[in-house]
Amino acid sequence: MKDSSFDRVASIPWAARLLNDPKWTVTRTGSRLPKSSGEDSFFAETLATNRTIRTCLTLRTVEEADDEQPYKEIVTIVEIGDGLNGFPQVIHGGMAATLLDEVCGVLIVSNTERVLERAKASGSTDQLLNADYMTAYLNMTYRRPVPTPGPLLCTAKVDRQDGRKLYVRATIEDGRGTVYTIGEALFIKMKAKL
Numbered sequence: 001m002k003d004s005s006f007d008r009v010a011s012i013p014w015a016a017r018l019l020n021d022p023k024w025t026v027t028r029t030g031s032r033l034p035k036s037s038g039e040d041s042f043f044a045e046t047l048a049t050n051r052t053i054r055t056c057l058t059l060r061t062v063e064e065a066d067d068e069q070p071y072k073e074i075v076t077i078v079e080i081g082d083g084l085n086g087f088p089q090v091i092h093g094g095m096a097a098t099l100l101d102e103v104c105g106v107l108i109v110s111n112t113e114r115v116l117e118r119a120k121a122s123g124s125t126d127q128l129l130n131a132d133y134m135t136a137y138l139n140m141t142y143r144r145p146v147p148t149p150g151p152l153l154c155t156a157k158v159d160r161q162d163g164r165k166l167y168v169r170a171t172i173e174d175g176r177g178t179v180y181t182i183g184e185a186l187f188i189k190m191k192a193k194l
Contacts, residue, residue, distance in 0.1 A: 009057045009077045012151050014175035018075060024059040029076065030109050031102060032056050043102060051083030055151075060110055069166070070114045073157040074107045077175075081149045091146040099154055100170040100183035101138050107156040107168065108133050108187060133166060133187040141182040146172055152180075164189040 006026065009015045018024055031043040047053045058076045065072060078099065086092030112133075118124075146152065153175040159167040170183040 005055045005057045008055045008079060009151075012077070012175070014153070015057075015077050015151065018059060018077070018153075018175075023061060023063070024075070025062050027058050027060040027074070027110055029056050029058040029106055030113075031106060049081070049083065051081040053078050053080055053084075055079035058106055058110075060107075064114070068115060069111045069158045069161060070118075071107065071110050073155070074103070074110060076103045076106060076154045076156075077151060078154060079149075079151045085148055087145070089148055091148050093140075093142060096142070096146050096172055096181045097138060097140050097183065099152075099172060100140070100156075100181065101135055101185070103154040103156045104135075104138075104168045104170050104183070104185050104187065105133075107158070108166065111158075132190045134190060136165075136186040136188045138183050138185045141184075142180075143182065144178065144180045146180040151175065159184075164191075 006019075010019055019026070031040040032048065034041065034044040043053070043056075048056075056076060056078050058074055060071045060074045064070045080091065082089070084091050084095045086095070153173040154170065155173065156168055156170045159169050161167070166187040166189065168185045168187065170185065171179050172181040173179050
């Protein structure tokens with residue numbers, strides 16, 4: 001799954017280390033793909049410019065659990081421009097929250113797609129009824145200003161699941177150990193329509 005995003009990300013030393021780590025594999029970032037329904041247009045179109053999010057590449061863990069959340073963690077490497085500033089050379093706080101909500105969503109969609117693949121392969125239809133999650137809350141802790149322009153490491157990790165409630169922790173980092181922003185989120189699995 002190599003493209004120009006891969007090459008741009010591979011030129012960043014800390015990102016190249018992630019790409020070469022056998023724990024990770026490149027995966028699809030579905031929200032960056034335009035859809036005829038208009039779904040994901042904010043990330044696929046509005047935020048896909050040289051001044052906003054120039055590059056977006058997601059990695060998921062190779063290891064897979066045998067449950068509703070097969071991938072417990074993903075990382076998304078984004079290269080942002082200066083069109084997301086709130087202050088000079090600092091990302092807008094609302095955009096930081098948006099990035100964290102999105103990376104959580106990428107983790108959830110990756111898991112949903114994998115669960116559906118398993119269900120189809122086994123002939124099970126009970127898991128095909130409804131797999132949509134919606135954000136119930138996203139609590140943000142802003143530790144340091146997120147600098148622009150440049151590359152960022154966004155992470156999302158399943159914290160726990162309690163029935164229809166899925167708790168996810170996400171971060172925006174510099175890729176070298178500095179954490180700029182932390183998000184703690186609750187997503188609710190939607191009930192199937194009758």
